[in-house]
Amino acid sequence: MRKILIPRRRFLQLSGLSSMNLMLGGCALNVVDSIAGKAFEPLNQSVETLLFNPQKPVPEFPTSEIEPNGLIVNSFRFTPKIDPLAFRLTVDGEVNNPLSLSMENIEGMPLTSMTIRHVCVEGWAAIVQWGGVRLRDIVSLVQPKSTVRYVYFMSADGYYESWDIASAMHPQTLMAYQKNGQPLPIDNGAPLRLASPIKLGYKLSKWVTGIRLVSDLLPAKGYWEDQGYEWFAGL
């Protein structure tokens, strides 16, 4: 996959930084970073999956608690320019009815609004209102095969993510095109982005142009995951 080249370059940059850190800090423990992750992540992930109830909605907030300036724009490379009239969302993979949807098609589907807490891996959080289409409604349109267990999201800026199907089918996992009662700003992922109260911010891809339903995870799991972040990243 072409997209991998940049992460690898970025990865080398980060390795350089961490070896510098190692020498400066004089702390050999950094070498075994990935060991701590590899040893405990399977346990953490099973506990997370066990705690996670895919049908249970997360309580929402009244719109009066929205923090209009709370959401920090945290993009990984650049802000892609997308013509909303020419925009298409392709939904394919192991499905019986692959689709290519326009914004008009998507806005014609039932609108769901939710006011939830968006939590960033960096530690900050913001209460945001999102409006959009439930991902499960889009998935049901393409009629996935019974083998489907994962969903890949491709973004116009080259960002990529993968989710477990249960989290993707959660009733509060939206393909959002509204934020805080307004059309979604470009910096926040217009015309279409993922929004959900059950995953960390880096799972919530912006500028999503492709959704692919698959039965197996590829070696490339997600932009940040491929550099060492945890994959499940549930809240």
Next chain:
Amino acid sequence: MNLSAPSKTGRTIPYQAIAAKTFHWINIVSLLLMITSGLQIYNANPVFGGRTGWHFPIIFLLGGWLAGGRHWHFAAMWIFSLNLLWYGIYILITRRWKHRFASSKDLKALQLSKNPKRKNYAWHRLAYTAIIPVLLLAIFTGLGMYKPAQFYWIVDCFGNWQALRIVHLTSVPIFIVFAIVHSWLALKSGGSRLIDSMFW
């Protein structure tokens, strides 16, 4: 706090149960991992001032970068909390809880006792009794931040997200002050032999 056994030279040397030593060791090591990896996570977006806020120097950090810090934090969290859990079960089963923690007798001693050793001892018991709720609070607030979708009520207990982060982080300076005071009081009441007995 410590039983005494006569040594060959006739002096009494402090003696600690092997379970107490094990708990003490695991507690110190896992807390050190929790704090250093926690400060690595803190540095990604300082609680006070956000990204432009004050950052901790590299020497106090574990994990190399945010992802590594998180891996360490969520690995050490198991060791730290399970250690505290089995310690709880241990003092319950062995009935140590009855005389291990500060009581009204210690408070009285602090006010009335003329014996400096007795006072020291009371302060010591008071300090390590008070640290247990702090450690439990650190786990509780940490759980609220780790799983806010499932444990939203924990976040609600503290009002909002920022308050929860502040309470979680506050356990770090409290613990460091405790470690200093605790060691100093131990040194005053039992000297280096008492300190040694807690480790070896």
